[in-house]
Structure formats: C-alpha cells, structure tokens
C-alpha cells in the first residue's frame with residue numbers, strides 16, 4: 001500500500017508529515033518512523049508528525065523524534081503542522097490543537113506561524129546553566145565561541161550526563177548579540193545531533209535570558225542555524241505566560257512511500 005507524505009521545514013528543522021485522520025499509520029512501528037526519518041535510506045527528517053482528528057479541537061499532533069520514538073512537544077513541528085493543517089483544509093487561519101503537553105492556539109499568515117506555547121513557572125538557575133521545560137526539557141548555557149563550538153560532542157556529554165542521564169535533555173548553547181537578540185545552537189535529544197533549529201529550545205532560551213536578567217525585553221529574537229525565530233511572553237507572579245513562538249513554516253515537497 002502506498003502512503004502519501006509531505007515534508008515541511010521550519011527554520012531548517014524538518015519533518016515528515018502524515019495525514020493520519022483515517023488512523024492507518026502503524027503508530028507503534030518505531031523502525032518505520034526511524035527509517036522514514038533516515039537521511040540516506042529514507043525520506044530524511046529530524047522528526048515525523050501525524051495529524052489526527054480530535055473530538056473537540058481542530059486536530060491532534062503526534063510527534064516522533066528521528067530515532068523513531070514518540071517524544072515531548074516540538075515547537076517547530078507544531079508550527080509546521082499548522083501549515084500542513086491549512087494545506088489539507090482542516091483549518092483556515094487559526095487553530096486550536098492538542099499535543100502531548102496540552103492545548104495550543106496558533107495562527108498563520110503569509111507563511112509565518114505563531115504558536116502559543118505552555119506557561120513556564122519552574123526555572124532552575126544553576127551554576128553555569130539554566131534548566132527549564134517549555135513542553136520539552138532544555139538545558140541552556142552560554143558559549144562565546146559559538147561558531148566553532150563542537151555542539152554534537154559537548155551536547156551529547158551534557159545530554160547523557162548528570163543530572164539528566166538516560167531520560168536526557170535538549171542542550172542549547174547561547175551567545176548574546178544585543179539587548180533583544182541571541183544566537184543559538186541546539187543539540188536535540190532523540191535526533192542525537194545538532195539540528196538547524198529547535199522551537200522549544202528557542203522558547204527556553206528567550207525565557208531563560210529574561211529570567212537571569214540578560215534581557216528586559218518581552219519580544220526576543222533568536223538567530224538559529226536555519227534562520228530566525230521570535231519569542232514573546234508576559235511575566236506575572238513568577239510565571240511566564242502568553243508565550244508565543246513565531247517564525248516561518250514551509251512545504252518542501254510531497255511524495256509517497258511503500259509498495260504501489
């Protein structure tokens with residue numbers, strides 16, 4: 001049986017998208033997901049996302065990392081899924097959908113998707129790094145030599161080391177560019193490599209930089225390897241709310257896999 005797929009990218013974080021409203025996709029087939037995400041033997045992507053029907057909201061998001069395992073929230077994937085939902089005619093310009101971390105509101109105009117992220121209340125400001133969960137766990141630390149830095153090796157050491165161990169974390173290396181702009185490179189758990197962008201990572205960096213006083217702005221620009229993202233938020237009684245991740249999401253190509 002042939003299965004149609006679409007490929008989207010959001011600032012270079014790329015995803016295989018499958019319309020699973022008929023529930024035909026074998027969701028427990030870790031090997032198949034990993035194979036489809038393989039850049040040499042498959043389609044190639046940082047993750048795979050299923051769009052499914054939801055009883056109450058516009059749709060449901062099911063996210064897998066490229067290792068084939070279902071994981072926590074993917075911000076760029078969520079933005080790409082909103083563009084995919086619009087392409088399928090599931091939504092017009094606005095969406096409310098359910099993901100693994102709860103409900104998300106979103107809007108799309110001129111190829112730019114604004115995605116509301118979860119509120120963030122618990123932030124650990126440790127010696128040399130900040131840890132917070134923006135739907136996915138993120139370790140954030142400064143790195144002045146950000147252009148020449150070995151993100152894969154150092155990121156993997158942090159991801160598997162104390163205090164994270166097997167459960168792991170995503171790891172973000174940051175350099176301040178100006179009062180409201182930061183350069184960011186991310187090692188992603190489940191991809192086990194640097195990706196060109198990470199939406200929950202950009203969100204984590206913007207909030208972490210505000211929390212430790214590196215910016216007083218509530219609209220922060222993040223220059224990532226694959227482009228530019230923006231994150232806006234409010235801070236009330238120690239909780240970051242009204243958090244929005246903003247950036248482009250594009251259809252790259254479409255095709256089909258499996259036997260004809």
Ligand SMILES: N[C@@H](CCC[C@H](N)C(=O)O)C(=O)O
Nearest residue numbers: 071074075076136198199200
């Ligand atoms: N690329 C994503 C993050 C995906 C989840 C992450 N790899 C994890 O398993 O924690 C994003 O844009 O947020």
